Amino acid sequence: MALIVQKYGGTSVANLDRIKEVAKRVIKTREEGYDVVVVVSAMAGETDRLLNLAREAAPEPDERELDVILATGEQISSALLAIVLNSMGYKAKSYLGHQIKITTDSFHGKARITSVDAEKIFSDLHEGRIVVVAGFQGEDERGDITTLGRGGSDTTAVAIAAVLGADLCEIYTDVDGVYTTDPNICEQARKLDRISYDEMLEMASLGTKVLQIRSVEFAKKYGVTIHVRSSFNETKGTIVCEEDTEMEKALVSGVTYDKNQARIEITKVPDRPGVAARFFDAISAANIVVDMIIQTASLEEGYANMAFTISKTDFPRALGIARSLARELGAKDVIAEEDVAKVSMVGVGMRSHSGVASKMFRALAKEGINIKMISTSEIKISCIIDTKYTELAVRSLHEAFELGKERK
Amino acid sequence: MALIVQKYGGTSVANLDRIKEVAKRVIKTREEGYDVVVVVSAMAGETDRLLNLAREAAPEPDERELDVILATGEQISSALLAIVLNSMGYKAKSYLGHQIKITTDSFHGKARITSVDAEKIFSDLHEGRIVVVAGFQGEDERGDITTLGRGGSDTTAVAIAAVLGADLCEIYTDVDGVYTTDPNICEQARKLDRISYDEMLEMASLGTKVLQIRSVEFAKKYGVTIHVRSSFNETKGTIVCEEDTEMEKALVSGVTYDKNQARIEITKVPDRPGVAARFFDAISAANIVVDMIIQTASLEEGYANMAFTISKTDFPRALGIARSLARELGAKDVIAEEDVAKVSMVGVGMRSHSGVASKMFRALAKEGINIKMISTSEIKISCIIDTKYTELAVRSLHEAFELGKERK
Numbered sequence: 001m002a003l004i005v006q007k008y009g010g011t012s013v014a015n016l017d018r019i020k021e022v023a024k025r026v027i028k029t030r031e032e033g034y035d036v037v038v039v040v041s042a043m044a045g046e047t048d049r050l051l052n053l054a055r056e057a058a059p060e061p062d063e064r065e066l067d068v069i070l071a072t073g074e075q076i077s078s079a080l081l082a083i084v085l086n087s088m089g090y091k092a093k094s095y096l097g098h099q100i101k102i103t104t105d106s107f108h109g110k111a112r113i114t115s116v117d118a119e120k121i122f123s124d125l126h127e128g129r130i131v132v133v134a135g136f137q138g139e140d141e142r143g144d145i146t147t148l149g150r151g152g153s154d155t156t157a158v159a160i161a162a163v164l165g166a167d168l169c170e171i172y173t174d175v176d177g178v179y180t181t182d183p184n185i186c187e188q189a190r191k192l193d194r195i196s197y198d199e200m201l202e203m204a205s206l207g208t209k210v211l212q213i214r215s216v217e218f219a220k221k222y223g224v225t226i227h228v229r230s231s232f233n234e235t236k237g238t239i240v241c242e243e244d245t246e247m248e249k250a251l252v253s254g255v256t257y258d259k260n261q262a263r264i265e266i267t268k269v270p271d272r273p274g275v276a277a278r279f280f281d282a283i284s285a286a287n288i289v290v291d292m293i294i295q296t297a298s299l300e301e302g303y304a305n306m307a308f309t310i311s312k313t314d315f316p317r318a319l320g321i322a323r324s325l326a327r328e329l330g331a332k333d334v335i336a337e338e339d340v341a342k343v344s345m346v347g348v349g350m351r352s353h354s355g356v357a358s359k360m361f362r363a364l365a366k367e368g369i370n371i372k373m374i375s376t377s378e379i380k381i382s383c384i385i386d387t388k389y390t391e392l393a394v395r396s397l398h399e400a401f402e403l404g405k406e407r408k
Numbered sequence: 409m410a411l412i413v414q415k416y417g418g419t420s421v422a423n424l425d426r427i428k429e430v431a432k433r434v435i436k437t438r439e440e441g442y443d444v445v446v447v448v449s450a451m452a453g454e455t456d457r458l459l460n461l462a463r464e465a466a467p468e469p470d471e472r473e474l475d476v477i478l479a480t481g482e483q484i485s486s487a488l489l490a491i492v493l494n495s496m497g498y499k500a501k502s503y504l505g506h507q508i509k510i511t512t513d514s515f516h517g518k519a520r521i522t523s524v525d526a527e528k529i530f531s532d533l534h535e536g537r538i539v540v541v542a543g544f545q546g547e548d549e550r551g552d553i554t555t556l557g558r559g560g561s562d563t564t565a566v567a568i569a570a571v572l573g574a575d576l577c578e579i580y581t582d583v584d585g586v587y588t589t590d591p592n593i594c595e596q597a598r599k600l601d602r603i604s605y606d607e608m609l610e611m612a613s614l615g616t617k618v619l620q621i622r623s624v625e626f627a628k629k630y631g632v633t634i635h636v637r638s639s640f641n642e643t644k645g646t647i648v649c650e651e652d653t654e655m656e657k658a659l660v661s662g663v664t665y666d667k668n669q670a671r672i673e674i675t676k677v678p679d680r681p682g683v684a685a686r687f688f689d690a691i692s693a694a695n696i697v698v699d700m701i702i703q704t705a706s707l708e709e710g711y712a713n714m715a716f717t718i719s720k721t722d723f724p725r726a727l728g729i730a731r732s733l734a735r736e737l738g739a740k741d742v743i744a745e746e747d748v749a750k751v752s753m754v755g756v757g758m759r760s761h762s763g764v765a766s767k768m769f770r771a772l773a774k775e776g777i778n779i780k781m782i783s784t785s786e787i788k789i790s791c792i793i794d795t796k797y798t799e800l801a802v803r804s805l806h807e808a809f810e811l812g813k814e815r816k
Binding site: 057059064075096099 | 495
């Protein structure tokens with residue numbers, strides 16, 4: 001019998017009425033002849049409520065204990081769904097992370113799944129049950145509860161789909177699928193029928209918050225086909241799968257943006273070997289993730305400029321480190337820009353098509369948008385611009401690359 | 409190092425301020441040189457909130473799944489206490505039932521603890537940690553979450569005290585200890601310094617809701633000394649321990665009452681062998697617990713009267729069964745009384761003192777209170793009376809047995 005893993009996000013199980021709708025959809029899939037494993041998130045708002053409760057207890061709650069509290073959100077929603085399914089006449093059983101040995105490392109709050117034991121699930125499916133799994137949680141080698149970070153239930157679903165060898169992993173959310181860009185700022189945004197894992201990874205990490213990045217990595221590694229779709233309608237969503245030749249024909253697949261960016265530049269650093277290393281060692285020791293890095297050396301004068309971007313949340317700390325190191329190294333100045341955004345073009349077509357970058361720069365120049373930094377990868381080009389131009393940039397690029405038109 | 413197990417009830421951890429008070433008390437005990445294991449209930453009202461949520465999902469929620477939901481109450485309060493203790497500079501770790509292998513049978517909602525694994529607790533205590541355990545929950549042989557019923561955290565605490573060989577098990581609640589009777593209806597009610605396990609068992613099962621009965625059974629079986637006391641003050645409470653000669657000197661220890669009673673009488677049942685068995689088989693098959701049973705046979709006429717008491721909640725179902733069986737057996741009538749209460753005298757002194765029963769009946773007669781049924785055990789005499797006389801009866805008996813006076 002074919003097997004489908006379905007994951008329902010927080011808004012899809014926001015209240016009992018919504019949970020009953022989810023139950024109907026699960027039953028419909030069951031009636032179509034599939035074995036079904038359901039992964040659920042906490043009811044919308046619950047994780048924040050629990051987080052606030054823990055922070056009221058202590059501003060920086062012990063991480064091990066915080067995970068114990070956060071895990072209850074999914075514990076409740078999974079059991080509620082099982083209760084509803086049973087009451088509708090379908091045998092169902094809920095499982096917590098530890099009960100099906102969703103084993104993770106010990107990084108509380110952002111743990112990574114290392115293995116899942118499929119035995120109990122298979123035996124329940126064999127006995128005709130619907131299996132409901134609490135997403136977002138696991139257990140480390142010590143038997144402590146861990147959580148997987150925001151969007152972690154996506155990864156739970158994909159990991160389970162991988163272990164069970166499921167035919168499909170459906171991710172139900174409150175949007176219809178993956179769009180060429182954010183429909184809230186660009187009316188022409190178009191839903192993509194298919195997108196490759198690599199494109200999705202770039203889209204997700206660049207701020208399109210449809211899937212947790214790690215779930216896409218998992219899906220890519222184990223070849224799990226994902227169908228991202230809405231639990232509020234019957235519309236087909238977006239399939240995330242292996243790259244195919246169709247995808248390559250398109251120049252780019254989407255435009256993304258991220259306003260949670262800040263830029264720091266240290267000017268006229270005496271250009272000695274090891275200067276950059278010394279600086280980024282200090283930054284990474286402070287657990288700050290640096291995104292773009294650009295170093296320009298003026299060989300004549302023996303000076304270099306170093307610029308990098310970080311997330312806005314890390315900005316104050318990064319600035320402190322930059323200033324103290326600039327003094328130490330005898331640099332001229334530290335320029336801090338908190339009002340910058342990153343706009344990116346993503347597409348596997350870039351591998352075989354040239355001219356994407358120049359077309360992008362021309363489109364931005366045409367609108368008078370100054371590019372402060374550029375970084376590129378195999379399937380992505382990103383530019384740092386003033387935050388105020390973000391929406392204009394996204395619309396212009398979407399238009400310039402004709403993303404609103406159906407792919408042939 | 410001496411070891412104390414402390415259990416804090418729902419009102420003692422009702423909110424974060426209360427949890428911080430609990431933390432201070434735990435730390436005080438730690439600073440006095442004790443190893444401390446803390447067992448906590450859910451925050452007051454939480455279990456009811458969760459129960460209502462499950463019942464909204466389905467009027468009769470699947471029992472396995474209901475326990476998954478109910479267990480989150482203690483999961484949250486135990487982790488919150490650990491967070492607060494850690495923030496106050498004391499290393500603390502919370503454990504859920506399954507993490508320290510609190511193994512139970514599979515009767516969801518009223519499971520019985522069969523074993524506890526002390527290994528993790530000992531190793532944490534050895535490393536200087538305070539251990540916090542989520543009360544009320546366990547795990548059955550299949551790995552399913554179970555709960556122990558109302559007051560189940562008391563039993564968790566006593567079971568852990570038994571396994572660890574603790575020197576004392578303190579049960580912190582919102583009353584000062586065990587009283588000779590309910591202070592709300594009798595001003596002369598006096599707090600008992602000490603009470604035997606057997607007396608406590610009779611007191612608890614008769615409606616003095618200070619300790620879960622099963623916790624007292626456990627304490628008796630494993631010789632755990634319990635100290636019932638208030639978390640809202642420093643007053644000494646009541647010690648529950650082995651019977652001693654002091655206790656035997658007192659005629660009775662307390663008066664209890666239970667208004668959750670109903671009485672059914674089947675009159676003129678043709679008196680054939682097996683009639684009673686047939687009737688009580690039907691009642692117990694319906695999972696109804698019968699308390700008192702009185703059968704009076706009139707040998708001349710070949711008829712018997714059968715009377716029994718059940719809890720008010722079981723009354724409608726029991727009445728239905730009684731009526732249909734009465735018809736079948738050709739009995740004359742079924743008399744149903746829903747407005748009855750049980751008043752009881754409890755005391756190990758009864759074993760050696762005579763005249764307690766007659767003194768009790770005289771005291772009730774003096775107030776013109778009619779006794780509808782009587783039952784006795786080694787250390788208890790109970791009478792069924794009209795509910796409206798309950799308070800009067802309790803006060804009269806308390807007075808007649810001079811329970812307000814200090815035991816010498």
